[in-house]
Amino acid sequence: EVQLVESGGGLVQPGRSLRLSCAASGFTFDGYGMHWVRQAPGKGLEWVSGTNWNGGTVAYADSVKGRFTISRDNAKNSLYLQMDSLGVEDTALYYCAKGLLSLIGAGLDGWGKGTTVTVSS
């Protein structure tokens, strides 16, 4: 069974940084692309960033490009999201999600429960 457990969320001041982690188990981690998707309170889903199976291909939403960095450590079965220059608009529940394929472009067939990021002074 796919298990994805996010951590690293919390309350942070505008302009500061935060690093999210996602621990994966129950599947062959290095065989699949991985993604971050966020959901602001009471709002819809926003795709944030994704990576293919080996981190060789990454992509970002326009809203986070240049501020967020996705990475993965296949030896540790872990996905990360380094978030810099955070703004109040980044406040959301951040989900880690597993892609259906090793490529970056695929449906997302496994989701964690999310970690909450609140950006406020």
Place this chain on the structure above:
Amino acid sequence: DIVMTQSPESLAVSLGERATINCKTSQSVLYTSNKKNYLAWYQQKPGQPPKLLITWSSDREFGVPVRFSGSGSGTDFTLTIRSLQAEDVAVYYCQQYYSAPYTFGQGTKLYIK
């Protein structure tokens, strides 16, 4: 970027009746070399993460009830729930994975009438 437009924003359907949700993409998500539409549908119930229902516009995921079906090609897609059940109350999202950024629609909230 590909813009996803779902309609309607909300929908009330009687138990046992059909629910139809539409998704329009601002450009085609049909990859001509493999004739696949790079579009997925998700269901999100309150307090839960999304659940993948449909991939490649019409392929139902394992375990998804047969009353859920997806159709469409190019830029126009439909999620149909035949014979609505109480447990189908949720928000439904479409997503394109044709090109990054892999955008979602704004969601359609489905209620029981």
